[in-house]
Amino acid sequence: MDVVVVGAGIAGLSCARALTDGGARVRVVERGRVVGGRLASKRYDGRYADIGAAYVVADDPGFAAQLTSWESRGLARPWTDTLLVHPGGKKTTGPVRWAAPGGLRSLAADLADGLDVRLSAPLDAVPADADAVVLAMPGPQALRLAPPPGIAAAAAGQTWNPVIAAVLTYPRREWGELPGIFVNDHPVLATVCDDGDRRGDGAPVLVAHSTAALAARYLDDPEAAGPILAGAVGELLGLSARPGVHLHRWTFAQPEPVDAPYAVDGRVWLCGDAFGRPRVQTAWLSGRAVAQALLG
Numbered sequence: 001m002d003v004v005v006v007g008a009g010i011a012g013l014s015c016a017r018a019l020t021d022g023g024a025r026v027r028v029v030e031r032g033r034v035v036g037g038r039l040a041s042k043r044y045d046g047r048y049a050d051i052g053a054a055y056v057v058a059d060d061p062g063f064a065a066q067l068t069s070w071e072s073r074g075l076a077r078p079w080t081d082t083l084l085v086h087p088g089g090k091k092t093t094g095p096v097r098w099a100a101p102g103g104l105r106s107l108a109a110d111l112a113d114g115l116d117v118r119l120s121a122p123l124d125a126v127p128a129d130a131d132a133v134v135l136a137m138p139g140p141q142a143l144r145l146a147p148p149p150g151i152a153a154a155a156a157g158q159t160w161n162p163v164i165a166a167v168l169t170y171p172r173r174e175w176g177e178l179p180g181i182f183v184n185d186h187p188v189l190a191t192v193c194d195d196g197d198r199r200g201d202g203a204p205v206l207v208a209h210s211t212a213a214l215a216a217r218y219l220d221d222p223e224a225a226g227p228i229l230a231g232a233v234g235e236l237l238g239l240s241a242r243p244g245v246h247l248h249r250w251t252f253a254q255p256e257p258v259d260a261p262y263a264v265d266g267r268v269w270l271c272g273d274a275f276g277r278p279r280v281q282t283a284w285l286s287g288r289a290v291a292q293a294l295l296g
């Protein structure tokens with residue numbers, strides 16, 4: 001069986017990996033210059049910061065085993081089970097959040113290792129030369145490939161919210177133990193994470209994620225959101241230093257959950273994190289579910 005997987009995010013890579021392990025011939029086609037999609041780490045001043053997913057959580061046994069494999073090879077590390085909530089400053093304890101010393105994108109790179117991945121290769125139509133085509137991406141991006149009606153309907157039924165991520169690099173650590181804050185009822189901020197703490201190198205770097213409302217206002221000019229986000233973080237934490245500010249716009253950041261593992265119409269499949277709670281684990285599971293259905 002020849003399969004083309006379009007999209008080298010975590011969904012596409014888990015799908016391609018499982019298909020390859022099952023004996024299929026798989027080609028992964030990715031429009032970006034690197035793998036990972038929203039599992040994204042970008043280098044600023046020689047150091048990677050996580051600009052997409054903030055951390056990874058596992059409650060599925062299969063994904064937990066994948067995390068354990070990454071941990072055993074030094075790629076992933078348990079970060080924290082306690083975050084702060086603003087306003088109030090109370091601690092909230094939950095599942096262990098996992099981070100990656102090399103940046104979360106390194107986990108996607110590990111999945112891609114040994115696969116046939118073609119980078120910088122944007123597609124504008126569903127490939128005709130394969131037994132099956134897996135569109136592993138947000139529905140609005142899949143719609144640009146003019147997919148068959150069942151996929152177009154599933155994709156059009158998804159609802160997405162944008163986020164602007166701000167990487168804030170400070171001259172020194174001016175804050176105590178953070179490690180991350182859920183910011184509620186704030187006009188600008190949704191979360192702030194201590195990137196030095198989660199990566200384990202102690203670098204004085206914070207990553208803030210905007211509210212969807214702020215991102216929607218600045219989608220055409222994300223740079224203009226920089227001073228607003230940096231100012232809000234400074235005020236929240238009482239910081240005096242002015243940080244370096246680097247921005248990344250995620251037009252399709254967070255979907256409203258759909259209650260199905262994937263969508264399919266004939267030989268074309270759609271998977272990704274919209275098929276469940278919008279999490280890395282969901283994307284990984286959705287990609288694998290497509291692979292298992294194809295192999296089965």
Ligand SMILES: Cc1cc2nc3c(=O)[nH]c(=O)nc-3n(C[C@H](O)[C@H](O)[C@H](O)COP(=O)(O)OP(=O)(O)OC[C@H]3O[C@@H](n4cnc5c(N)ncnc54)[C@H](O)[C@@H]3O)c2cc1C
Pocket residue numbers: 006007008009010011012029030031032035036037038039051052053054055056057121122123124136137138141142144145163165209250252253254271272273274278279280281283
């Ligand atoms: C700001 C932010 C914070 C988040 N925080 C968390 C968190 O803390 N924990 C968590 O678990 N999850 C978090 N998430 C969600 C998590 O990042 C996603 O669930 C997961 O990475 C989605 O993977 P995916 O493979 O489904 O999609 P994507 O990662 O979006 O992958 C889709 C891929 O398809 C490619 N593509 C699209 N169109 C084409 C085309 N025409 N041709 C070729 N390639 C194409 C894209 O370039 C991309 O690489 C966050 C996401 C964002 C944006």
